[in-house]
Amino acid sequence: MVRNPSSQVSLALRDSGAEMVTGTFDDVDAMREAMKGVYGVFSVQPSSPGGTVTDDDEVRYGKTIASLAVEYGVQHLVYSSGSAVGDKPTGLAHFDTKAEIERYIRTLPIISTIVRPAMFYGTAGNAGFGLDESRFYLFYAA
Template sequence: MSWWHKHAQLISCDEATFNAWCGVEKKSDINDHLLAKGRKVRALVRDPHAAAAQILLPAGVEIVQGDINDPASLEATMQNVYGVFSVQPHSDDEAHQGKGVADVAQAVGIQHFVYTSIGSAEELFRRRVNVGKWEIEQHIRKLGLPATILRPAGFMDSFTHPLYGVSGDTLAIPIKPDTAYPLIAVDDIGAFAAFAFDSPDDYLGRVIELVGDTPTPPQIATAITRATGRHISYVHISIETVRQQNAELARACDFINESGFKADIAALRKLHPGLMNFETWLEKKGKAQFEAINRSKHG
C-alpha cells in the first residue's frame, strides 16, 4: 500500500530540467525513467551530503538543498520548470505537505502536475484509510491544476521488507489465501509518470488506477520460493490481530479481502507493454532486492 512510503518526494520538470525532492535510500524510479529519456533532474533534499542524496549524483541528478515544508524552498526549486511529480508519505503531515506542493505549483504556473495517490482513494477515504491522499486529490481539482493522478495498488517491492513482507522464511500477512491481491511494481509507477510527462495530451486530466498483477498470497510465496531458492511459507494473520495494533491498516486489509481494488490490467498493458506481473518483477527487480537484504543480514 502506498501508506508504506517512508519518504516524501517532489519531482518537477521541463524540457531542460526535471526537479525533485527526495529523501530516498536509492535513486527514485521516476528519476531513472526521466533520465533515460534524456531529461535533466533536480533533487531538493534536506541534507545534500547524506548518502540518500549522494547516490543521486552519479546518475546526473542536480542536488538542491531545501525543505518540502518551506514554500520558499519549493518556489525556488520549481522556477522555470515544466511539471511536478509529487508523492507524500502517510503521516500526520501528509495532507498539509501535499496541498502545499500543489499550491506552489499553481503559483509558479506549473504546466503538468503528476500526483501519486493510492488505489481506490475515494472508497478508502470513506473507510477512513489514508484520508490525506484523497484530500490532496480534491485540493488539486479545486485549484484547477493541469494534472494526472496515478493511483497505485500495493507495492510488489514491499514484499522484500521484513516488516511488510517476507520475514525470515515466512510471508505472514492479513490477506486471505484466496484473495486476488492487487500489486504494482514501483518501477512501473515511475514509468507511468514518465509517460504522463512525455504525452500530456494523452494523460492530462486522467486518473489512472495502477495494477500490474493480482496473485493470491500462496502464489506470491511460491513465486518468491522459485526466484530465491528459499522455501517461503505463507501464513495468514487474523485481521482482528492486526486491528488491535493498527485499526487503519486492518480497514485497508478488509478492503483488499473484499476485492475492492479495481483496475483494467489489459488496458494498462496496452499503454505500457513492459508492465510487470509479479514473476517478471521478481526476475527483473525483486530477486536482487531479496539477495541484497539477505547479504546485509549476514554481513
C-alpha cells in the same frame, strides 16, 4: 527536493543529471526554490501515520506542493496517491488524506496526472509482510 543531499540515493540522482534543492516539506522557501523554472513536479509525500507525520501534515504538504506548482507556472503536476483511494471515504485516514489532496488538485488550473500505485517496492521489506518467512502477505478489504 531532498532532505540529505549526501545520501547514496541523492548522489545517484545527481549523477544521473537531476538538479536538487535541499529542504523538507515544512520548509516552504525550499519548496519555492525547487519549483523555479521546472516543467513538471512529481509529488509524493510521507504518508500518515508515519513517524511524526500526522494526517493534517500529509494533506498540508500535498496541497502546498500543488498550490506552489500553480503559483510558479509548472506545466504538469503528477501526484502519487494510493490504490484504495476513491470518491467515497474509506474510513482509513491513510487513504482519505490522499483523496482530499486529489480533490484539491482537481480544482486547480494545472494539467495533472494522479497515479495510484498499489504499494512501493521498498515497503515489502517492512515487518508484517512476511518476507522474513519466505512469504509475502498483502491485505485488501474484500
